[in-house]
Amino acid sequence: xxxxxxxxxxxxxxxxxxxxxxxxxxxxxxxxxxxxxxxxxxxxxxxxxxxxxxxxxxxxxxxxxxxxxxxxxxxxxxxxxxxxxxxxxxxxxxxxxxxxxxxxxxxxxxxxxxxxxxxxxxxxxxxxxxxxxxxxxxxxxxxxxxxxxxxxxxxxxxxxxxxxxxxxxxxxxxxxxxxxxxxxxxxxxxxxxxxxxxxxxxxxxxxxxxxxxxxxxxxxxxxxxxxxxxxxxxxxxxxxxxxxxxxxxxxxxxxxxxxxxxxxxxxxxxxxxxxxxxxxxxxxxxxxxxxxxxxxxxxxxxxxxxxxxxxxxxxxxxxxxxxxxxxxxxxxxxxxxxxxxxxxxxxxxxxxxxxxxxxxxxxxxxxxxxxxxxxxxxxxxxxxxxxxxxxxxxxxxxxxxxxx
Amino acid sequence: xxxxxxxxxxxxxxxxxxxxxxxxxxxxxxxxxxxxxxxxxxxxxxxxxxxxxxxxxxxxxxxxxxxxxx
Numbered sequence: 001x002x003x004x005x006x007x008x009x010x011x012x013x014x015x016x017x018x019x020x021x022x023x024x025x026x027x028x029x030x031x032x033x034x035x036x037x038x039x040x041x042x043x044x045x046x047x048x049x050x051x052x053x054x055x056x057x058x059x060x061x062x063x064x065x066x067x068x069x070x071x072x073x074x075x076x077x078x079x080x081x082x083x084x085x086x087x088x089x090x091x092x093x094x095x096x097x098x099x100x101x102x103x104x105x106x107x108x109x110x111x112x113x114x115x116x117x118x119x120x121x122x123x124x125x126x127x128x129x130x131x132x133x134x135x136x137x138x139x140x141x142x143x144x145x146x147x148x149x150x151x152x153x154x155x156x157x158x159x160x161x162x163x164x165x166x167x168x169x170x171x172x173x174x175x176x177x178x179x180x181x182x183x184x185x186x187x188x189x190x191x192x193x194x195x196x197x198x199x200x201x202x203x204x205x206x207x208x209x210x211x212x213x214x215x216x217x218x219x220x221x222x223x224x225x226x227x228x229x230x231x232x233x234x235x236x237x238x239x240x241x242x243x244x245x246x247x248x249x250x251x252x253x254x255x256x257x258x259x260x261x262x263x264x265x266x267x268x269x270x271x272x273x274x275x276x277x278x279x280x281x282x283x284x285x286x287x288x289x290x291x292x293x294x295x296x297x298x299x300x301x302x303x304x305x306x307x308x309x310x311x312x313x314x315x316x317x318x319x320x321x322x323x324x325x326x327x328x329x330x331x332x333x334x335x336x337x338x339x340x341x342x343x344x345x346x347x348x349x350x351x352x353x354x355x356x357x358x359x360x361x362x363x364x365x366x367x368x369x370x371x372x373x374x375x376x377x378x379x380x381x382x383x384x385x386x387x388x389x390x391x392x393x394x395x396x397x398x399x400x401x402x403x404x
Numbered sequence: 405x406x407x408x409x410x411x412x413x414x415x416x417x418x419x420x421x422x423x424x425x426x427x428x429x430x431x432x433x434x435x436x437x438x439x440x441x442x443x444x445x446x447x448x449x450x451x452x453x454x455x456x457x458x459x460x461x462x463x464x465x466x467x468x469x470x471x472x473x474x
Contacts, residue, residue: 025427026444037464039409040442044467048427103427 016056019134051100074100150276161285162228170229178240197235233283241272329402374402411467
């Protein structure tokens, strides 16, 4: 009798399998400060991703729940799919644990998000044949902190009035400080540029040590030293800058070259892709003062009077100015009281002595002594045909002239 | 140049409470075990509360030295 067979097919209901990822020790995003520090720094505070497999069997053969321990063929890739770079756990930035666990030490640049791709398999234990492949993908990102709020402060007033009467040194160092918000920018991160307002072009230009005789030192540094004895009126500007790049692998750009202005002066752009500026004015300022002339000898001309001495007097808020010819151009003259009388210059300086015989002896028309007192300018270089006069040491010869 | 980013050496109890002990570096400080946590790690617990309970704030360079960062 033949034996016949028929096979009862075993069919299981499809499993419901879901793969999720526990994120431990951090989040998918970081912040990167302007100085390049990551928050959190994953090298110190690594991020861990731990797969979790949840299985639900409609037939109830497999208990519903976490089946992570049954995961096989767990693989991680850098990239968006399994054609990316395989992670083996031997890299500095990654450690691999059991059942697909990965610990990430890598920091992510704001410009270079990191894609990670995970794939794993679960073998249906009911038939030991059905392989269910699950994948999971994430992008780790980083945001840049826009903490840039630059400002420059100077240790001088916006208007620096220099009194020629000061007995202390006319040299002055103006120190700048670049700030980002409430914090000082470290000198190693800051670039300082100093400019002067060109009176001819009405724009700021580079300081020219050859012609800006008040300049002593400090171009390119945070401290500019000038000699105000050589300043009539100057407007100066300090620009502070930082060089910041979101991608530290990109080399810093070189400084921009100087451009030549229409009057031959130079302008070099400040270095830095973020800058702030501060301007101030420094100028020669006499303040309030009064002038007078006094006859110290021969005020009353008698028969035996031989000389008449006239002395210029200048007083300011501090009292008598000693040696006023140090600060003023003083011209002594004689004249008469009647209208239209000519002035005859008799000398220059603090005092002048005139022979009494040169003075009127007519009581109705006495000689009147006067002086014209004009402020002296700052020290200026003397030029002939545009070239500076130099002394035997090659230094520019400078002089003060009466201010008009 | 910018506000400093801090790290925190926290007693073991805080790290355990946050379930971060397996994930964070540890070091022996004055005979006690401390774990290195970030300010982000302590958000749920509270930084002020952590400091009251023995956490010590430090800069990242100091943290690297103390916890033998590789």
